[in-house]
Amino acid sequence: MALRNALLAALADRESSGYDLAKRFRGSVANFWTATPQQLYRELEKMEAEGLLSARLIKQDKRPDKRLFSVTEAGRAALLGFSRRSPKPTTVRDELLIQVEALAHGDVASVHASIREHREASRARLHGYEQRLAEILGERTDEEFLATGNRLGPYLTLQRGISFERENIAWADLALGVLARRFPDDSRYA
Amino acid sequence: MALRNALLAALADRESSGYDLAKRFRGSVANFWTATPQQLYRELEKMEAEGLLSARLIKQDKRPDKRLFSVTEAGRAALLGFSRRSPKPTTVRDELLIQVEALAHGDVASVHASIREHREASRARLHGYEQRLAEILGERTDEEFLATGNRLGPYLTLQRGISFERENIAWADLALGVLARRFPDDSRYA
DNA sequence: ACGGCCATGTAACTGGTTACATGATTAC
DNA sequence: GTAATCATGTAACCAGTTACATGGCCGT
Numbered sequence: 001m002a003l004r005n006a007l008l009a010a011l012a013d014r015e016s017s018g019y020d021l022a023k024r025f026r027g028s029v030a031n032f033w034t035a036t037p038q039q040l041y042r043e044l045e046k047m048e049a050e051g052l053l054s055a056r057l058i059k060q061d062k063r064p065d066k067r068l069f070s071v072t073e074a075g076r077a078a079l080l081g082f083s084r085r086s087p088k089p090t091t092v093r094d095e096l097l098i099q100v101e102a103l104a105h106g107d108v109a110s111v112h113a114s115i116r117e118h119r120e121a122s123r124a125r126l127h128g129y130e131q132r133l134a135e136i137l138g139e140r141t142d143e144e145f146l147a148t149g150n151r152l153g154p155y156l157t158l159q160r161g162i163s164f165e166r167e168n169i170a171w172a173d174l175a176l177g178v179l180a181r182r183f184p185d186d187s188r189y190a
Numbered sequence: 191m192a193l194r195n196a197l198l199a200a201l202a203d204r205e206s207s208g209y210d211l212a213k214r215f216r217g218s219v220a221n222f223w224t225a226t227p228q229q230l231y232r233e234l235e236k237m238e239a240e241g242l243l244s245a246r247l248i249k250q251d252k253r254p255d256k257r258l259f260s261v262t263e264a265g266r267a268a269l270l271g272f273s274r275r276s277p278k279p280t281t282v283r284d285e286l287l288i289q290v291e292a293l294a295h296g297d298v299a300s301v302h303a304s305i306r307e308h309r310e311a312s313r314a315r316l317h318g319y320e321q322r323l324a325e326i327l328g329e330r331t332d333e334e335f336l337a338t339g340n341r342l343g344p345y346l347t348l349q350r351g352i353s354f355e356r357e358n359i360a361w362a363d364l365a366l367g368v369l370a371r372r373f374p375d376d377s378r379y380a
Numbered sequence: 381a382c383g384g385c386c387a388t389g390t391a392a393c394t395g396g397t398t399a400c401a402t403g404a405t406t407a408c
Numbered sequence: 409g410t411a412a413t414c415a416t417g418t419a420a421c422c423a424g425t426t427a428c429a430t431g432g433c434c435g436t
Contacts, residue, residue, distance in 0.1 A: 002285050003423080009292035019387050032287030039424060041389060062433065064387040076295060083296025087285030087304055089311060090358075095192050095277030097222030097350060102199035103343030105266060106273025114277055121279060146368055153293030156368065160287060160361050167353045168280075175346050178336055193395080209415050229396060231417060252405065254415040 002088070003043050004052070006033040008071055008079040011053065013154070015070040018044055028132050028154075030125070031161030044069055052078055100175065108183045112176065119172035126165035133158045192278070193233050194242070196223040198261055198269040201243065203344070205260040208234055218322050218344075220315070221351030234259055242268055290365065298373045302366065309362035316355035323348045 010016065010024055021044075022037040035043075047053045052075035055067045071079070096118050099111045136155055137145050149155065200206065200214055211234075212227040225233075237243045242265035245257045261269070286308050289301045326345055327335050339345065 001422085002283070002288065005285070005292075006288050009288050009295070012292055012295045017387075018389090019385095022387095029291075030282075032282060032284045032291070034281040034283065034424095036425065038389085038426085042423095045389095060386090063385095064431080066387060079292055079295050080297060083289050083292065084300045086307065087289055090282065090284040090286070090308075091224040092220075092222060092280065092282055092354075093192070093224065094222045094280040095195070096280070097347050098192065098196050098199050099273050099277055101219075101222070101343045101347045102195075102202055102269055102273065103346070104340070105199075105202045105269050107270060110274045117276065118280075146371070150294070152368060152372065153291045156293070156361075156365050157287050157291045159364065160357075163357045163361060164282075164354075167350075167357055171346075171350050171353060174349065178342060178346065181336070182342060191394085207415075208417090209413095212415095224396095226397065228398085228417085233395095235417095250414090253413090254402095254404075256415060 003033070003035055003039060004047060005079065005082045006035070007040070007043060007047065008052065008075055008082070009153075011069055011071050012076070012079060015068045017066040017068055019066065021069075027128055028158065028161070031129065031164065032157055047075070050074075108179060112179050112183075115172050115175050115179075119169055119176075122165045122168040122172070126162060126169070129158050129161045129165065133162065193223070193225055193229060194237060195269065195272045196225070197230070197233060197237065198242065198265055198272070201259055201261045202266070202269060205258045207256040207258055209256065211259075217318055218348065218351070221319065221354065222347055237265070241265075298369060302369050302373075305362050305365050305369075309359055309366075312355045312358040312362070316352060316359070319348050319351045319355065323352065 006029065007021065010021060010029060016024070018037070018041050021040050025033070025035050025037075025040065044053065044055075048055055048069070051072060053069045054072050055069050058066050058068055060066065096114055099106060099114060103111060133155070136149070136151050136158070140149065145155065146152075196219065197211065200211060200219060206214070208227070208231050211230050215223070215225050215227075215230065234243065234245075238245055238259070241262060243259045244262050245259050248256050248258055250256065286304055289296060289304060293301060323345070326339070326341050326348070330339065335345065336342075
């Protein structure tokens with residue numbers, strides 16, 4: 001039920017194809033909702049059938065045809081209704097932290113490598129979020145934007161994504177330091 | 191498949207009943223994996239059937255009997271194997287941030303209230319994590335613990351939970367400030 | 381020649397959520 | 409007397425994942 005609302009939020013911003021949405025869910029949306037392309041296509045179909053979205057077909061000749069979805073009046077009403085309900089608590093699922101929790105029962109060198117990969121992935125996402133934020137700000141400072149800008153929602157969710165990834169990186173630095181110190185022999189610290 | 195590993199990690203620490211585990215999944219485990227009691231009971235059954243866990247029945251007279259699960263040799267091997275695979279990327283699902291993303295299309299006063307509730311929930315979880323951390327540390331400082339302590343894994347995952355909740359609170363403060371400034375009339379800021 | 385991008389989807393499966401059910405004990 | 413805690417589960421449903429399929433264009 002919440003995936004619909006994430007889609008309505010994304011489409012309220014601008015009309016998009018399923019493929020477009022898949023990219024946005026890999027990019028900035030990922031910081032508060034994850035979904036695979038298959039989930040999106042399935043949900044878009046349902047939402048169109050229920051009248052929350054309307055689709056128009058764009059014929060292309062050098063590329064496959066595409067369907068651009070946009071939010072209908074019923075869709076806007078559903079989004080407004082959603083904004084009035086109280087949201088479910090955040091859920092986090094992080095396999096890396098399961099590995100870390102069970103550090104004493106696992107392969108330390110391998111967990112060390114996982115933390116490094118995780119840190120790289122966070123750096124990449126952080127970079128993406130910072131770019132999007134720069135696009136939203138344009139020439140303005142944060143202060144100027146906050147006083148007058150009109151994409152406050154995306155600004156705030158990006159800020160949350162940015163602080164999340166910064167903390168991921170800082171935590172990884174701490175964890176790698178602790179492992180290097182406590183297990184100097186059973187892992188290679190390049 | 192990952193819920194199994196979260197259960198193995200939790201049970202490697204100490205033998206527990208399903209009910210116990212449900213409490214731990216509401217508490218400290220929630221910071222990296224969420225699961226409902228029903229999921230746990232179902233998964234515990236399967237894991238016992240597959241030989242990853244063994245259960246012993248404890249008869250009680252003032253309370254219902256309970257089954258305490260512990261990790262078998264096969265379970266330990268599975269956990270070691272898991273620590274060697276590369277973990278799937280973190281997934282986050284946060285309905286509040288969907289509401290914030292769609293701020294321009296929703297009810298600002300109601301979203302404001304949701305952010306406040308979310309901040310309260312974060313404060314409560316933060317408090318819980320800090321207490322658990324204090325239990326792990328005992329009389330030692332972080333420095334002393336990091337040099338010699340033996341529950342490094344849980345220490346590190348708690349640190350991640352603590353920084354996550356602190357950032358939730360700081361973000362909520364920012365967001366509430368922005369809303370109060372930009373929408374002074376359509377919400378009540380008590 | 382090969383991989384990646386554009387663009388859509390189907391089918392089969394696994395995992396997660398919600399509602400319900402039981403029943404004694406303890407705390408306010 | 410009311411709610412919370414202890415302790416287990418079933419049934420039905422809904423959401424998420426994985427693997428596969430198609431096919432032309434573009435860059436190296």
